[in-house]
Amino acid sequence: MAGRVTIATVAHHARVSRQTVSNVINAPQLVRPETRERVRAAIEVLGYRVSQAARQMRTGRSRLIAVRIGPAGDGINGSVLDRFLHGLTEAAAPAGYRVVLYTATGDDAEIAAYEELLGAHDLDGFVLTGTHPGDARTDWLARRGVPFVTFGRNWEAQPEPVFGGGEHSPTQHSKAQPEPAFGGGEHSPTLNREAQPEAVLGGGEHPWVDVDGAWGTRAATERLLAAGHRRVGFIGWPPGSAVGEDRREGWAAALRAAGVDLSGLERRVDDRVAEGERAAVDLLGTVDLLGTAGPSALVCASDSLALGALRAATAHGTAPGGIASPRIAVIGFDDTPVAQAVGLTSVSQPLTEAAAGCVALLIRLLDGGDHDGDLDREGEGEGDSGGRRHLLLRPRLVVRDSG
Amino acid sequence: MAGRVTIATVAHHARVSRQTVSNVINAPQLVRPETRERVRAAIEVLGYRVSQAARQMRTGRSRLIAVRIGPAGDGINGSVLDRFLHGLTEAAAPAGYRVVLYTATGDDAEIAAYEELLGAHDLDGFVLTGTHPGDARTDWLARRGVPFVTFGRNWEAQPEPVFGGGEHSPTQHSKAQPEPAFGGGEHSPTLNREAQPEAVLGGGEHPWVDVDGAWGTRAATERLLAAGHRRVGFIGWPPGSAVGEDRREGWAAALRAAGVDLSGLERRVDDRVAEGERAAVDLLGTVDLLGTAGPSALVCASDSLALGALRAATAHGTAPGGIASPRIAVIGFDDTPVAQAVGLTSVSQPLTEAAAGCVALLIRLLDGGDHDGDLDREGEGEGDSGGRRHLLLRPRLVVRDSG
DNA sequence: ATCCGGTACTTGAACGATCCAATCGTGCCT
DNA sequence: AGGCACGATTGGATCGTTCAAGTACCGGAT
Numbered sequence: 093m094a095g096r097v098t099i100a101t102v103a104h105h106a107r108v109s110r111q112t113v114s115n116v117i118n119a120p121q122l123v124r125p126e127t128r129e130r131v132r133a134a135i136e137v138l139g140y141r142v143s144q145a146a147r148q149m150r151t152g153r154s155r156l157i158a159v160r161i162g163p164a165g166d167g168i169n170g171s172v173l174d175r176f177l178h179g180l181t182e183a184a185a186p187a188g189y190r191v192v193l194y195t196a197t198g199d200d201a202e203i204a205a206y207e208e209l210l211g212a213h214d215l216d217g218f219v220l221t222g223t224h225p226g227d228a229r230t231d232w233l234a235r236r237g238v239p240f241v242t243f244g245r246n247w248e249a250q251p252e253p254v255f256g257g258g259e260h261s262p263t264q265h266s267k268a269q270p271e272p273a274f275g276g277g278e279h280s281p282t283l284n285r286e287a288q289p290e291a292v293l294g295g296g297e298h299p300w301v302d303v304d305g306a307w308g309t310r311a312a313t314e315r316l317l318a319a320g321h322r323r324v325g326f327i328g329w330p331p332g333s334a335v336g337e338d339r340r341e342g343w344a345a346a347l348r349a350a351g352v353d354l355s356g357l358e359r360r361v362d363d364r365v366a367e368g369e370r371a372a373v374d375l376l377g378t379v380d381l382l383g384t385a386g387p388s389a390l391v392c393a394s395d396s397l398a399l400g401a402l403r404a405a406t407a408h409g410t411a412p413g414g415i416a417s418p419r420i421a422v423i424g425f426d427d428t429p430v431a432q433a434v435g436l437t438s439v440s441q442p443l444t445e446a447a448a449g450c451v452a453l454l455i456r457l458l459d460g461g462d463h464d465g466d467l468d469r470e471g472e473g474e475g476d477s478g479g480r481r482h483l484l485l486r487p488r489l490v491v492r493d494s495g
Numbered sequence: 496m497a498g499r500v501t502i503a504t505v506a507h508h509a510r511v512s513r514q515t516v517s518n519v520i521n522a523p524q525l526v527r528p529e530t531r532e533r534v535r536a537a538i539e540v541l542g543y544r545v546s547q548a549a550r551q552m553r554t555g556r557s558r559l560i561a562v563r564i565g566p567a568g569d570g571i572n573g574s575v576l577d578r579f580l581h582g583l584t585e586a587a588a589p590a591g592y593r594v595v596l597y598t599a600t601g602d603d604a605e606i607a608a609y610e611e612l613l614g615a616h617d618l619d620g621f622v623l624t625g626t627h628p629g630d631a632r633t634d635w636l637a638r639r640g641v642p643f644v645t646f647g648r649n650w651e652a653q654p655e656p657v658f659g660g661g662e663h664s665p666t667q668h669s670k671a672q673p674e675p676a677f678g679g680g681e682h683s684p685t686l687n688r689e690a691q692p693e694a695v696l697g698g699g700e701h702p703w704v705d706v707d708g709a710w711g712t713r714a715a716t717e718r719l720l721a722a723g724h725r726r727v728g729f730i731g732w733p734p735g736s737a738v739g740e741d742r743r744e745g746w747a748a749a750l751r752a753a754g755v756d757l758s759g760l761e762r763r764v765d766d767r768v769a770e771g772e773r774a775a776v777d778l779l780g781t782v783d784l785l786g787t788a789g790p791s792a793l794v795c796a797s798d799s800l801a802l803g804a805l806r807a808a809t810a811h812g813t814a815p816g817g818i819a820s821p822r823i824a825v826i827g828f829d830d831t832p833v834a835q836a837v838g839l840t841s842v843s844q845p846l847t848e849a850a851a852g853c854v855a856l857l858i859r860l861l862d863g864g865d866h867d868g869d870l871d872r873e874g875e876g877e878g879d880s881g882g883r884r885h886l887l888l889r890p891r892l893v894v895r896d897s898g
Numbered sequence: 899a900t901c902c903g904g905t906a907c908t909t910g911a912a913c914g915a916t917c918c919a920a921t922c923g924t925g926c927c928t
Numbered sequence: 929a930g931g932c933a934c935g936a937t938t939g940g941a942t943c944g945t946t947c948a949a950g951t952a953c954c955g956g957a958t
Contacts, residue, residue, distance in 0.1 A: 098944055109908045114946060124906065141614030145551040146944035149913050154548070156595070161581050174577040178564050181596040190616070191596045192559070193584040211544030213593070365836050399836050430833045433768050433802050501914055512938050517916065527936070549914035552943045 097140045106134035117142060154214040157184060157454060160202060160221065161193045172426060172443065173221075176243070179447025180219060187455050189216070199228045210238065217454045219243060223300075225334055230298060239457040241450045245302040245484070247334040299457065299481040301449040305335060305425070308439035308487035309342030309391055312423040316389040316495060317350050321421065325357045325387030327371045327397045339393045339425060357387055361397070368392065368400025376404060376420065389421035389495060395431045395438055398424025402436060402494060421495030435493035442485050449483040500543045509537035520545060557617040560587060560857060563605060563624065564596045575829060575846065576624075579646070582850025583622060590858050592619070602631045613641065620857045622646060626703075628737055633701055642860040644853045648705040648887070650737040702860065702884040704852040708738060708828070711842035711890035712745030712794055715826040719792040719898060720753050724824065728760045728790030730774045730800045742796045742828060760790055764800070771795065771803025779807060779823065792824035792898060798834045798841055801827025805839060805897060824898030838896035845888050852886040 095101075103110045108131060115122045116131040123131070134140075148154045159180060161173065181191045194209060196202035206229075209215045216239065220229060223244035233240045309326075316324045326343045329336035340358075347354055359371035376386045390405070392398035405420035424431050427440035506513045511534060518525045519534040526534070537543075551557045562583060564576065584594045597612060599605035609632075612618045619642065623632060626647035636643045712729075719727045729746045732739035743761075750757055762774035779789045793808070795801035808823035827834050830843035 096944090099946095100944080110944090111909080111946080112907060115907090118946085122906080127906080139614075141611070143552070143944055144616050145548050145557065146913090147946075148548040149546070149552055149915085149944080150946040152913085161577065161584055163581060174564065174580070177577070177580075177596060178566060178598060181564055181598050185598065193580060193594045193596065195581060195584050195588065207542075208544070211542070213547050396836065429831065430836050433799065433833050434837070499914090502916095503914080513915080514917090514939085515937060518937090521916085525936075530936080546914055549943090550916070552914080552945090553916040555943085 097138045099140070099142070102131065102134045102138055102140050105138060106131045148214060152214055153216055153458075155189050156192050156213060156215050157189050157217045157219060157451075158192050158194055158209055158215050159219045160205075161195060162222070163195075163197070172428065172441065175443040176221070176447050179444040180451060182444075183448040183451035184455075187451070187459075189451070189455065189458075202229055203232050206233065206236075206238070210236075216458050217241070219450050219454065223247065234298060239454060240298060241454045241457075242298065242300040243302065243446060243450055244335075245300050245482070246297055297481065299453040301446050301453065301483040301485065303441045303446060303487050304484050305339040305439075305487070306342035306345065308425065308489070309339045309393075310346045311342075311487075311489050312391045312425075312437075312439055312495075313343045313346035315489060315491075316391070316421055316423065317346065317352075319389075319421070319495075321387075321389040322350075322352060323357060323385070323387045323389075324352070325359075325375045325390045326392070327359050327361065327368055327375070327390060327401055328393040329363055330360045336393055343391050363394050363396050365396050365400040365403075368394075368397030369404045370400070371397070372401035372404035387420075389423075391423050393425055395424040395426050395428045395436060398422050398436055398438065398494075399430060399434065402434065423489075423495045427490050431490075431492070437492045437495040438490055440488045440490045442488065446483075446485055449485065453481065453483065500541045502543070502545070505534065505537050505541055505543045508541060509534045551617060555617060556619055556861075558592050559595050559616060559618050560592055560620045560622060560854075561595050561597055561612055561618050562622045563599060563608075565598070565625075566600065575831065575844070578846045579624070579850050582847040583854060585847075586851040586854035587858075590854070590862075592854070592858065592861075605632055606635050609635065609639075609641070613639075619861050620644070622853050622857065626650065637701060642857060643701060644857045644860075645701065645703040646705065646849060646853055647738075648703050648885070649700055700884065702856040704849050704856065704886040704888065706844045706849060706890050707887050708742040708842075708890070709745035709748065711828065711844075711892070712742045712796075713749045714745075714890075714892050715794045715828075715840075715842055716746045716749035718892060718894075719794070719824055719826065720749065720755075722792075722824070722898075724790075724792040725753075725755060726760060726788070726790045726792075727755070728762075728775075728778045728793045729795070730762050730764065730771055730778070730793060730804055731796040732766055733763045739796055746794050766797050766799050768799050768803040768806075771797075771800030772807045773803070774800070775804035775807035790823075792826075794826050796828055798827040798829050798831045798839060801825050801839055801841065801897075802833060802837065805837065826892075826898045830893050834893075834895070840895045840898045841893055842890045843893045844890050849886075849888055852888065856884065856886065 099110050099113050103113045106113065106127075108127060112123060112127065113131055113135075116128050116135075120128055144155065157180075159177065161177070177191070184191055192209075192213075192215070194205050196205045206218070218233060218238065218240040220227075220233075220240060220242040221244060223230065223242045223246070225247040227247075230240070230242065230246070313324050324343070324347060326340060328340045328343075331337065344354060347357075357375070359375055361367040361371045372390060375390070390398070390401045392401055401422045405422055422436065424436050424438040427438040430436070431438040502513050502516050506516045509516070509530075511530060515526060515530065516534055516538075519531050519538075523531055547558065560583075562580065564580070580594070587594055595612075595616075595618070597608050599608045609621070621636060621641065621643040623630075623636075623643060623645040624647060626633065626645045626649070628650040630650075633643070633645065633649070716727050727746070727750060729743060731743045734740065747757060750760075760778070762778055764770040764774045775793060778793070793801070793804045795804055804825045808825055825839065827839050827841040830841040833839070834841040
């Protein structure tokens with residue numbers, strides 16, 4: 093009550109002015125080492141913490157970034173989301189940023205939420221998930237000059253698929269340490285913020301992080317091919333979903349590369365277990381006019397579909413009359429707890445790295461706004477997102493019993 | 496840039512003083528309706544939003560509440576957590592509060608996080624999850640006089656099991672609308688905050704919200720008994736977990752009430768699918784000295800265990816030699832996506848209501864601090880958390896194929 | 899001796915809201 | 929008419945920080 097520790101308290105204790113204390117915190121290089129240490133000691137002794145509110149009022153920056161948390165199953169869903177959120181929170185903390193949540197149903201409501209968050213709380217930036225073609229949110233934010241990053245690539249601008257890592261081999265660095273850079277100083281030095289955010293977002297494309305779904309389904313398909321399967325089927329979502337098309341494409345590419353004819357190997361259904369089961373039964377029972385049998389393995393666009401397929405496969409394998417026919421392999425997507433529970437092989441998204449990538453890109457926009465010069469240095473081993481505005485991460489195939 | 500809309504802008508536009516505008520926002524009853532409307536119109540026209548930073552600096556209140564998001568599977572996990580988070584965010588918004596996330600591994604690290612959050616961001620309150628006996632966090636917060644609510648009852652003080660709803664019958668209101676109260680005014684009227692938080696937490700017990708696990712397992716067990724099963728087994732966690740003991744107790748109580756002997760019907764294992772399967776195989780194969788067969792149905796402390804049990808049950812049901820023995824029923828706990836996917840009957844926690852309850856209790860601490868008088872009125876049909884400091888919610892049994 | 903550039907630090911003035919005490923009607927009662 | 933109470937409104941001070949400008953000092957070139 094009586095003794096809130098302010099910057100003035102510290103200043104008095106260290107026998108310097110307030111501004112010098114401020115400099116020790118925000119621009120240490122301006123202060124003589126001797127003085128600096130004296131001030132730091134005072135801060136330590138008194139247990140001083142800068143008041144974010146006061147700082148924010150002066151600078152207009154809140155050091156808060158916002159993420160939407162949908163009701164459920166929107167874009168990235170279920171337990172996928174909370175791993176992502178955890179990754180965000182953990183990556184943001186060392187840079188002095190915190191994550192606040194907001195909800196909204198539909199793009200319009202979300203834009204209203206932006207108004208509120210920006211107006212009242214001076215939010216510094218946004219992380220969007222579940223982007224889709226024709227997304228009103230990205231346009232709105234870009235037009236307003238609000239810094240943001242999307243988890244999910246920009247589906248508008250198709251070209252320029254930039255890869256995060258180096259080589260294209262199936263071996264992958266499991267832990268890529270996306271941003272070892274920002275551990276250094278406590279805060280970035282004071283900069284003359286000229287408030288020209290539209291310059292930051294120049295170039296027409298916003299920064300994004302995404303997981304290469306096609307690579308995942310391709311890896312899954314190739315694994316099945318390598319195991320001797322030829323006719324590898326695919327159960328995906330109805331056309332129209334960009335993510336869905338991406339995942340399908342990986343499967344198709346792998347089969348084309350192996351010279352397998354795709355016809356009759358594919359079903360497109362809604363993302364539910366029962367639908368997946370029906371589609372699988374349908375596919376597995378197929379015998380075309382030439383007597384070619386149905387697929388002997390299935391790649392699915394989600395774990396839900398895969399779970400359905402797995403049921404159908406089990407039934408199919410034992411049904412004929414006692415003699416177990418060769419087992420139908422199934423591979424899912426997202427490595428949800430369901431997959432872990434039932435032993436389903438699945439493509440796992442590197443969510444922690446994706447989250448760290450989002451934070452790194454966003455913080456670059458926020459703290460390093462106008463350092464265009466710095467972007468010139470190329471891949472000095474600094475970490476994945478070296479000077480990039482986009483980051484396409486490779487998923488990982490988690491192999492279990494099912495394929 | 497040039498024209499940020501401040502309270503002075505609005506005042507000028509509406510031809511009143513700043514204070515009047517402030518009163519319209521914070522204590523509308525002090526302002527003549529005519530003036531009030533004029534000011535509101537000006538706010539609307541100009542798109543004015545109060546600057547939280549400025550308000551916070553003056554009042555010391557940030558209108559931010561914090562929730563920890565653990566790495567995974569800690570206390571409440573997976574998709575359970577993000578439903579809870581969504582509920583919190585949604586319930587907090589109409590009262591003008593926002594949810595910020597933080598991470599910490601272990602109680603000590605979490606306490607360090609409190610220091611930081613309180614010192615720098617002036618956080619108003621905390622929602623803790625996964626409380627356990629001897630929790631250092633609650634002590635620390637209580638000693639500091641920081642408002643907080645736990646999701647998870649206070650395991651220290653065993654007595655006083657207060658029920659949220661009314662009657663104790665198995666029928667339940669599916670949607671209980673936990674807090675229809677706070678939709679009214681935009682903000683609470685200005686109060687003389689005397690900053691005596693220790694008074695708020697007087698009485699030795701902190702507010703909490705919890706789900707009545709025993710009620711859930713009891714309902715599950717009773718359902719199985721009603722379906723004709725007599726020997727209903729239980730697969731739970733090793734002794735030591737308060738939540739685990741609670742869930743076990745519901746099963747035990749139901750069997751005792753039905754006059755069934757519990758011996759040999761129970762296994763206690765770690766919370767993994769394989770362990771659940773092993774335990775179920777073990778239980779189902781049991782034939783004791785008197786020739787009594789093993790259980791014909793299983794209640795489990797989690798969906799993981801139940802999934803294992805379900806596998807064992809399927810195998811058990813078909814193994815003997817062709818003739819399918821009567822199906823073994825299995826019921827899980829938490830209604831995770833896994834349960835939904837495999838058709839497992841499971842006890843579902845009312846997470847949205849729990850979250851709303853947490854927010855309601857916390858906001859009562861924050862906004863209504865010293866209204867001790869108000870607590871006297873008893874259950875006036877105000878909604879669940881009428882004047883209560885504790886809220887024990889009933890779970891719901893979601894019936895699917897498995898039992 | 900004067901001027902200069904730079905470093906190290908200090909001082910006054912904002913940021914935008916709320917709180918406090920004082921003021922200004924306005925109606926009502928005696 | 930005067931006094932009083934009450935409701936509505938006002939100006940000034942304040943929260944803790946950063947920004948912009950200013951002071952003091954020192955070594956070296958003019």
